[in-house]
Amino acid sequence: MRASPAGGEAESAQLHYRTCHLCEALCGLAVTHDGAGRVLSVRGDAEDPFSRGHLCPKGVALADLQDDPDRLRRPLRRQGERWVEIGWDEAFEIAERELRRVRRAHGDDALATYTGNPTAHNTGALLLLAPFLAAARTRNRYSARSIDQLPNMVVNRWMFGNSALFPIPDLDRCDFLLMLGANPAMSQGSICAAGDFMGRLAALRARGGRVVLVDPRRNETAGKVDEHRFIRPGADVFLLGAMIHTLFAEGRVRLDRLAAFTDGVEALRAALAEFTPEAAAVPTGIAAADIRALAHEFASAPRAGCYGRIGTCLQDYGGLTAWLINALNVLSGNLDREGGVMFTHPAIDLAGLAAASAATRGSFDTYRSRVRGLPEFMGELPVAVLAEEMLTPGPGRIRALVTFSGNPVLSTPDGRRLEQALAGLDFMVSVDAYLNETTRHAHLILPPAGPLERPHYALALNLVAVRNVAKYSPPLLPKAADARHDWQILLELAVRLGSRGRLDRALWRGVQALVERLGVEGLLDLLLRAGPYGGLPAGLAAPLDALRGFLFEGRLGAALLRRGAGLAPLLRAQSGFSGTRRGLNLDTLRQHPHGLDLGPLRPSLPGKLCTPGRRIALAPPPLLADLPRAAVALRRPLPSGLVLIGRRHLRSNNSWMHNAPRLVKGPSRCTLMMHPDDAHAAGVTDGQSARVSSSVGSIELPVRLTSEMMPGVVCAPHGFGHDRPGTRLRVASRLAAGASLNDITDAARVDPLTGVAAVNALPVTVTACP
Ligand SMILES: Nc1nc2c(c(=O)[nH]1)N[C@H]1C(S)=C(S)[C@@H](COP(=O)(O)OP(=O)(O)OC[C@H]3O[C@@H](n4cnc5c(=O)[nH]c(N)nc54)[C@H](O)[C@@H]3O)O[C@H]1N2
Ligand SMILES: Nc1nc2c(c(=O)[nH]1)N[C@H]1C(S)=C(S)[C@@H](COP(=O)(O)OP(=O)(O)OC[C@H]3O[C@@H](n4cnc5c(=O)[nH]c(N)nc54)[C@H](O)[C@@H]3O)O[C@H]1N2
Ligand code: SF4
Ligand SMILES: [Mo]
Numbered sequence: 001m002r003a004s005p006a007g008g009e010a011e012s013a014q015l016h017y018r019t020c021h022l023c024e025a026l027c028g029l030a031v032t033h034d035g036a037g038r039v040l041s042v043r044g045d046a047e048d049p050f051s052r053g054h055l056c057p058k059g060v061a062l063a064d065l066q067d068d069p070d071r072l073r074r075p076l077r078r079q080g081e082r083w084v085e086i087g088w089d090e091a092f093e094i095a096e097r098e099l100r101r102v103r104r105a106h107g108d109d110a111l112a113t114y115t116g117n118p119t120a121h122n123t124g125a126l127l128l129l130a131p132f133l134a135a136a137r138t139r140n141r142y143s144a145r146s147i148d149q150l151p152n153m154v155v156n157r158w159m160f161g162n163s164a165l166f167p168i169p170d171l172d173r174c175d176f177l178l179m180l181g182a183n184p185a186m187s188q189g190s191i192c193a194a195g196d197f198m199g200r201l202a203a204l205r206a207r208g209g210r211v212v213l214v215d216p217r218r219n220e221t222a223g224k225v226d227e228h229r230f231i232r233p234g235a236d237v238f239l240l241g242a243m244i245h246t247l248f249a250e251g252r253v254r255l256d257r258l259a260a261f262t263d264g265v266e267a268l269r270a271a272l273a274e275f276t277p278e279a280a281a282v283p284t285g286i287a288a289a290d291i292r293a294l295a296h297e298f299a300s301a302p303r304a305g306c307y308g309r310i311g312t313c314l315q316d317y318g319g320l321t322a323w324l325i326n327a328l329n330v331l332s333g334n335l336d337r338e339g340g341v342m343f344t345h346p347a348i349d350l351a352g353l354a355a356a357s358a359a360t361r362g363s364f365d366t367y368r369s370r371v372r373g374l375p376e377f378m379g380e381l382p383v384a385v386l387a388e389e390m391l392t393p394g395p396g397r398i399r400a401l402v403t404f405s406g407n408p409v410l411s412t413p414d415g416r417r418l419e420q421a422l423a424g425l426d427f428m429v430s431v432d433a434y435l436n437e438t439t440r441h442a443h444l445i446l447p448p449a450g451p452l453e454r455p456h457y458a459l460a461l462n463l464v465a466v467r468n469v470a471k472y473s474p475p476l477l478p479k480a481a482d483a484r485h486d487w488q489i490l491l492e493l494a495v496r497l498g499s500r501g502r503l504d505r506a507l508w509r510g511v512q513a514l515v516e517r518l519g520v521e522g523l524l525d526l527l528l529r530a531g532p533y534g535g536l537p538a539g540l541a542a543p544l545d546a547l548r549g550f551l552f553e554g555r556l557g558a559a560l561l562r563r564g565a566g567l568a569p570l571l572r573a574q575s576g577f578s579g580t581r582r583g584l585n586l587d588t589l590r591q592h593p594h595g596l597d598l599g600p601l602r603p604s605l606p607g608k609l610c611t612p613g614r615r616i617a618l619a620p621p622p623l624l625a626d627l628p629r630a631a632v633a634l635r636r637p638l639p640s641g642l643v644l645i646g647r648r649h650l651r652s653n654n655s656w657m658h659n660a661p662r663l664v665k666g667p668s669r670c671t672l673m674m675h676p677d678d679a680h681a682a683g684v685t686d687g688q689s690a691r692v693s694s695s696v697g698s699i700e701l702p703v704r705l706t707s708e709m710m711p712g713v714v715c716a717p718h719g720f721g722h723d724r725p726g727t728r729l730r731v732a733s734r735l736a737a738g739a740s741l742n743d744i745t746d747a748a749r750v751d752p753l754t755g756v757a758a759v760n761a762l763p764v765t766v767t768a769c770p
Contacts, residue, residue, distance in 0.1 A: 018473030039063035051195025072447035096496035112140035116406020124487030134554025135498025151318035158620035161610030163362030164351035169305035173339035176301030181311020185220035193465040233761035240324035241275030246295035256333035264619030303339025319753035342601035346462035382755030390421035410655040413745040435728035449483035471595030525586035535583025655719035658732035670738025699739035
């Protein structure tokens with residue numbers, strides 16, 4: 001794709017368009033490069049119909065990631081304190097031998113897996129993750145989900161019958177947005193993918209709409225909305241409960257169209273009887289009159305949406321809060337209404353694919369964690385139990401671990417204890433681009449090809465986007481000959497861990513050859529054709545179903561190979577595909593390098609519901625059963641003392657982008673924000689170093705006094721702590737060391753209902769450092 005060179009750029013400059021894969025905003029990037037592997041500039045692509053030219057400093061830093069001299073290029077094997085580069089064959093052989101040894105000696109569950117956040121942004125990895133996990137055959141699966149959106153997924157499962165049915169605020173048509181525990185000015189939006197989220201909020205207000213933010217910190221978004229209200233951390237359930245109580249008490253409940261297929265309205269009314277605004281005023285810190293006014297405003301707006309994000313998840317009442325957010329949207333008639341909160345219709349519909357099986361719709365509590373007895377969800381245990389499952393002796397103890405693009409030492413609670421646990425493992429493999437705080441404990445690191453060397457399609461994030469869009473980004477650079485993509489690493493590990501005996505291995509190798517032949521592009525093409533915009537010829541339904549079983553459930557069988565043969569005509573004419581040119585396929589997307597807009601969100605209920613009888617369950621029994629826990633707290637006096645919450649910065653990405661020089665320049669961002677009154681009481685002053693202690697440990701941070709904090713609440717970012725020895729992050733360890741917030745978060749604190757880590761609202765003390 002050639003373009004006229006922009007001013008000052010070399011004659012040979014070429015333009016490449018791609019979707020940024022670093023966060024959920026799905027920015028279209030226009031990358032100028034010299035055609036020989038060097039990126040000259042990264043700009044926002046004004047012609048991208050979704051992001052319309054928006055980008056942030058991380059998008060510009062994509063080139064830094066690709067070129068980072070610390071990014072690993074070849075497999076590393078640890079020998080004592082040293083790391084030696086080895087070849088891929090040797091690496092895979094060691095991985096297979098050692099992981100199988102552990103399984104043979106201690107059983108399948110002695111092997112654990114942890115998959116981190118970048119997986120959600122990695123097309124190939126998303127496609128091959130399920131086969132890998134199935135091959136790993138362990139109940140000890142973990143991921144960043146249980147320190148993120150787990151409560152929403154559990155609640156989606158109970159209310160809508162499908163964990164992947166996320167209601168998304170229709171930002172572009174909404175009149176009133178109530179936002180809880182989100183800071184899109186920094187995070188750029190989450191579980192609400194919206195290119196230029198803040199621009200869309202500005203447009204909402206310019207149309208005469210209103211935005212109210214409820215957050216214990218007057219965060220960076222607060223200045224750009226109509227109203228900000230402080231709330232005590234962890235108290236959202238009381239606010240929402242009281243708002244719903246008000247709607248019931250004043251006869252303002254109005255389900256409209258939803259009434260025909262919603263159950264449990266009366267049960268919910270009865271369950272929230274105690275949640276009066278007066279009662280909620282104490283724990284929330286919001287006056288009863290203000291709670292009522294907010295309920296009135298929400299209920300009377302023509303089109304309103306309530307949206308909660310990470311602040312509402314990582315707390316004691318994560319599940320209840322996610323539930324009441326949905327309930328508020330239902331009871332005001334705003335679910336599935338244009339301008340309210342809606343479900344998406346992506347070109348590759350993960351929710352639709354998930355609907356095909358009970359496991360992917362969302363199993364719950366079919367087994368429990370060995371030590372603490374927390375429930376499984378979709379075959380995964382909460383990451384808060386990972387360390388104890390490694391450290392507690394007895395049958396079923398974890399002895400080996402595979403991490404895939406995750407940094408749990410910095411990103412999950414009680415990182416120091418996890419570190420200790422990792423050091424005691426018999427064997428650990430990390431599929432990761434860096435030698436960092438987690439992977440330094442591995443025996444083997446398998447690094448993937450660079451981020452610009454792979455194709456991209458926002459498989460997962462299109463599911464939660466405010467418009468239906470589809471965009472394919474080709475690789476900008478060829479993959480180095482001796483490099484492997486993440487998906488290829490996952491597939492090879494799957495073959496080696498999954499096969500039982502020679503025959504089965506041959507079957508796996510056959511499937512691997514099929515998938516390698518299709519490649520990520522071939523798989524995308526098939527899924528696009530099989531999707532709602534695709535116009536799939538009927539003859540392909542059976543082979544595609546076999547492929548779906550493999551990709552999304554990890555089901556492997558002779559049927560896949562046998563039926564896979566049915567894909568042969570397609571393979572032969574991958575780009576031609578006579579007869580279905582009408583439908584959307586990869587070729588269509590190639591012809592639209594800026595992306596295709598498939599239109600705004602549109603109503604889809606009750607059709608999309610996966611509950612029995614396709615009905616919304618407004619009062620699912622497990623949630624009703626959890627409510628008394630909150631009702632009891634409603635009557636309890638307020639605990640005294642400080643509590644800590646987290647924050648994010650525009651130039652960070654959880655723990656892993658602090659090695660990009662342009663993102664870490666400037667003063668340290670790893671500070672403790674504190675209200676001046678609290679600082680005065682603790683005897684600390686602005687700029688001074690303070691010791692922050694929890695029941696688990698202490699860290700030291702410079703204090704920043706600011707009235708943007710609610711009194712009684714202090715705030716620090718996670719993802720720092722790069723001063724640990726043994727890493728290869730030269731920029732991060734020198735310029736962005738900071739301290740890890742998760743050194744003091746407590747793995748014992750979880751939402752008992754869903755198991756999500758309750759890292760926020762952490763009780764702490766703050767003292768001046770000598
Ligand atoms: N206290 C506190 N803790 C939190 C949060 C909080 O708000 N407060 N937020 C939580 C949230 S929402 C999340 S999602 C988690 C994130 O938790 P994790 O996903 O465990 O952590 P990340 O910091 O995102 O680490 C990503 C890892 O992936 C690697 N990586 C990056 N790109 C690639 C790639 O293309 N391929 C491979 N193979 N590896 C790659 C990086 O080197 C890094 O090791 O953190 C959580 N932790
Ligand atoms: N630049 C950047 N962007 C990111 C990330 C990043 O690390 N850096 N991480 C990405 C990831 S993995 C995710 S999950 C998203 C998260 O996206 P967001 O949810 O928008 O993330 P945060 O910026 O952490 O905002 C959370 C807000 O919740 C507030 N909060 C804390 N506790 C409570 C509470 O109990 N109640 C209420 N109502 N509010 C509370 C905090 O003060 C904060 O303002 O961001 C993504 N985008
Ligand atoms: S906002 Fe997100 S998607 Fe956009 S450039 Fe920044 S990191 Fe990339
Ligand atoms: Mo996240």
